[in-house]
Amino acid sequence: MEAFRQEIIVGAVVVYMLFCIITGLWAMRRTHNPSDFFIAGRGLGPIVVALAMFSSTLSGFGFVGGPGLVYSIGVSSFWMVVISSTGYALGFFLVAKRIRMIAELYDCLSLPDVVAARYGSQTVRFLIAITIVLGVMGYLATQILAMAVVMQAILSGTEMFAEVGLVTCVVISSAVMIFYCVTGGIIASVYTDVVQGMIMIIAGTLILFTAMAVFDGGMQEATSIILADDSEAIMPWGAAGIMASLGWFFVFGLGLAGQPHIITKMMMNKNIRDNRTILPMSLFGYVMAALLWISIGIVMRAAVVDGVIDPLALPDDAASVFLSVFANPLLAGIVFAGLFAAIMSTSDAFLNIGTAAIIHDIPKAIRGHSVKNELFWARVVTILLAIVAASFALYSHFRDATLVAILGAFGWGTFAASIFPVVAVGLNWKGATVPGAVTAIVTALLINFITQLAGYTFPYAISGQLVAFASSMLLFIGVSLLTKKPQLDSDIERVMEI
Amino acid sequence: MRSGLIYVIFAIGVLMAAILLAIILAEPVINAGGAAHPDFPGMQIGGDGAARLQHIGVLGFAFQCLLLTQIVLLSMLGISERYRSLELNCYMGGCLGLMLLIAWGMFSNHLQYLDTGTTGYFMGFPTATAWQLYGTWLGAIPLVIIYSLGFGKFIYTAEDEEKYNELLAEKASQTVPSTSV
Numbered sequence: 001m002e003a004f005r006q007e008i009i010v011g012a013v014v015v016y017m018l019f020c021i022i023t024g025l026w027a028m029r030r031t032h033n034p035s036d037f038f039i040a041g042r043g044l045g046p047i048v049v050a051l052a053m054f055s056s057t058l059s060g061f062g063f064v065g066g067p068g069l070v071y072s073i074g075v076s077s078f079w080m081v082v083i084s085s086t087g088y089a090l091g092f093f094l095v096a097k098r099i100r101m102i103a104e105l106y107d108c109l110s111l112p113d114v115v116a117a118r119y120g121s122q123t124v125r126f127l128i129a130i131t132i133v134l135g136v137m138g139y140l141a142t143q144i145l146a147m148a149v150v151m152q153a154i155l156s157g158t159e160m161f162a163e164v165g166l167v168t169c170v171v172i173s174s175a176v177m178i179f180y181c182v183t184g185g186i187i188a189s190v191y192t193d194v195v196q197g198m199i200m201i202i203a204g205t206l207i208l209f210t211a212m213a214v215f216d217g218g219m220q221e222a223t224s225i226i227l228a229d230d231s232e233a234i235m236p237w238g239a240a241g242i243m244a245s246l247g248w249f250f251v252f253g254l255g256l257a258g259q260p261h262i263i264t265k266m267m268m269n270k271n272i273r274d275n276r277t278i279l280p281m282s283l284f285g286y287v288m289a290a291l292l293w294i295s296i297g298i299v300m301r302a303a304v305v306d307g308v309i310d311p312l313a314l315p316d317d318a319a320s321v322f323l324s325v326f327a328n329p330l331l332a333g334i335v336f337a338g339l340f341a342a343i344m345s346t347s348d349a350f351l352n353i354g355t356a357a358i359i360h361d362i363p364k365a366i367r368g369h370s371v372k373n374e375l376f377w378a379r380v381v382t383i384l385l386a387i388v389a390a391s392f393a394l395y396s397h398f399r400d401a402t403l404v405a406i407l408g409a410f411g412w413g414t415f416a417a418s419i420f421p422v423v424a425v426g427l428n429w430k431g432a433t434v435p436g437a438v439t440a441i442v443t444a445l446l447i448n449f450i451t452q453l454a455g456y457t458f459p460y461a462i463s464g465q466l467v468a469f470a471s472s473m474l475l476f477i478g479v480s481l482l483t484k485k486p487q488l489d490s491d492i493e494r495v496m497e498i
Numbered sequence: 499m500r501s502g503l504i505y506v507i508f509a510i511g512v513l514m515a516a517i518l519l520a521i522i523l524a525e526p527v528i529n530a531g532g533a534a535h536p537d538f539p540g541m542q543i544g545g546d547g548a549a550r551l552q553h554i555g556v557l558g559f560a561f562q563c564l565l566l567t568q569i570v571l572l573s574m575l576g577i578s579e580r581y582r583s584l585e586l587n588c589y590m591g592g593c594l595g596l597m598l599l600i601a602w603g604m605f606s607n608h609l610q611y612l613d614t615g616t617t618g619y620f621m622g623f624p625t626a627t628a629w630q631l632y633g634t635w636l637g638a639i640p641l642v643i644i645y646s647l648g649f650g651k652f653i654y655t656a657e658d659e660e661k662y663n664e665l666l667a668e669k670a671s672q673t674v675p676s677t678s679v
Contacts (some may be wrong), residue, residue: 072542073542075627075630075631078627079634081635082631086569086634086638093576093645094572104666219623223619223623227624229543231544232544235611236604237550237608239543239544241531242554242558243530243558244532246558249562276645276649276650276653429575459521459524460554461531461532462522471515474512477504481508495665498662
């Protein structure tokens with residue numbers, strides 16, 4: 001089996017991509033209108049929503065960047081994972097019920113639709129839509145680039161495709177994603193997410209057992225090796241220190257309820273009561289898949305420190321080197337398919353919300369109505385958005401390597417700081433006002449952009465994202481308390497009392 | 499929703515911002531955010547843990563405690579005011595107590611390690627890290643349980659469902675799309 005390692009891996013990835021294409025064709029027959037395309041007609045069952053939600057959360061960053069971060073900074077990056085229980089719980093307490101109610105009551109197709117209904121303001125709709133487009137561009141470009149780099153690494157190991165270029169890999173991987181997103185919209189997206197989620201759970205579980213077998217003394221031997229080399233790296237704050245860790249706790253824990261690609265899924269379930277089962281199922285899936293993040297990172301750091309393997313050229317090589325050195329070819333095939341699954345499941349969600357912002361929300365905020373024939377334009381803009389993001393990724397890769405990194409890092413923190421106060425708090429507090437919402441969004445965008453572009457870090461590794469989030473929360477509540485209490489739409493008032 | 503909960507959330511937020519400011523202004527420590535590993539490129543080390551916590555350790559712990567408190571308060575904000583009963587407050591108080599206990603377990607075990615240089619292990623990780631890894635994750639599980647098992651009692655009761663269905667029916671009977679977004 002070892003002799004056919006590359007062929008098995010390529011085979012697993014090809015099977016996965018064929019599945020995505022078939023799902024796109026199947027979903028196309030169920031997509032008749034914009035509501036089907038953007039929110040699956042609010043007709044999804046709890047298992048589908050749960051798997052789609054967690055698989056959208058854990059992107060390629062989790063499968064590639066996560067182990068790389070543990071390799072690089074040790075336990076500091078665990079904070080992004082261990083807060084998942086807090087983040088999901090908070091998201092459901094604050095958002096799940098009311099977003100679903102408003103979505104049905106006002107026939108909303110997107111998150112900015114919900115925000116416009118809540119605040120009765122096209123300005124807030126416009127700002128949220130612009131935030132989504134900015135964040136989506138960065139995220140999408142990062143994901144497409146990651147997908148192409150992994151594909152090139154896999155194909156270059158075979159004789160037939162050894163010389164394949166990055167541009168070709170971008171074209172192939174983007175084409176598959178565009179195909180199922182354009183044909184089947186969110187229906188294709190969530191049903192591929194279900195399989196993607198299952199692959200990720202299986203991959204995470206199998207990898208944990210493989211990682212524990214690398215050292216005779218299991219995980220304890222690996223952590224002892226790291227402790228002897230640099231104890232702080234394996235202690236709770238890791239190499240990055242207490243404030244970097246707590247910053248991630250804040251931004252990833254609270255911020256999960258501000259991620260548009262995740263909370264939009266809360267608008268799609270058939271029955272509000274399903275939320276009681278969706279929460280534990282999503283959390284279970286996330287934790288199982290995230291086992292890969294922690295176990296590969298720890299074992300690779302220990303293996304390098306102990307001299308079992310050579311130092312990595314880049315921290316992000318941790319997962320691929322682990323798979324080629326320690327995993328059996330079949331498992332490597334499953335995990336590589338899982339990696340594509342993680343990337344695509346997040347990318348398709350971003351394509352969907354980005355398209356909605358461009359053809360539905362921005363025109364509505366400016367002209368008072370969205371474009372005619374939304375379904376047609378949704379498909380056209382999905383293609384264009386993916387092409388622009390792919391071009392952006394390639395430009396960044398060949399001309400200016402910092403561009404995608406800046407916008408990618410900009411994504412989560414900006415969504416958290418801009419959207420959490422306005423949506424998660426605003427849906428539960430009648431006193432939230434339009435000036436409060438506008439101030440919070442503008443502050444979050446400014447602080448995040450300035451600190452990212454200037455590359456500025458505060459003392460003790462306090463991140464700009466933490467400062468932006470804390471500031472936007474305070475300003476949102478503070479400005480709302482200082483400005484005139486809003487006159488809410490009567491239906492919104494009744495929803496907020498339920 | 500006329501309770502003062504939002505004021506408490508705001509006050510906690512102000513305290514957290516004040517702590518952040520105090521940390522930013524605290525005496526700096528070299529490599530507080532890590533330094534390059536001397537032998538392995540791409541790897542960072544934390545170095546002297548005690549030195550890194552010398553000026554900001556207590557502030558950092560206070561920030562974490564306030565953050566945990568904020569999480570529980572925000573969860574309560576998501577529950578209609580009429581369901582914020584003594585029973586719910588007790589459950590939420592219990593959640594917060596558990597989370598703070600876990601944070602203290604992690605923090606104190608880390609300090610103990612910095613003092614003595616020795617540590618025990620639990621399920622593959624040094625004790626302090628086990629508190630962080632398993633404890634932090636499990637600490638919020640009671641919130642998940644309250645949401646899932648208490649859904650029909652605190653989140654969306656039969657009465658709520660009835661009210662919501664009435665609202666939907668009224669909306670459907672309206673012919674003028676005045677509230678359309």
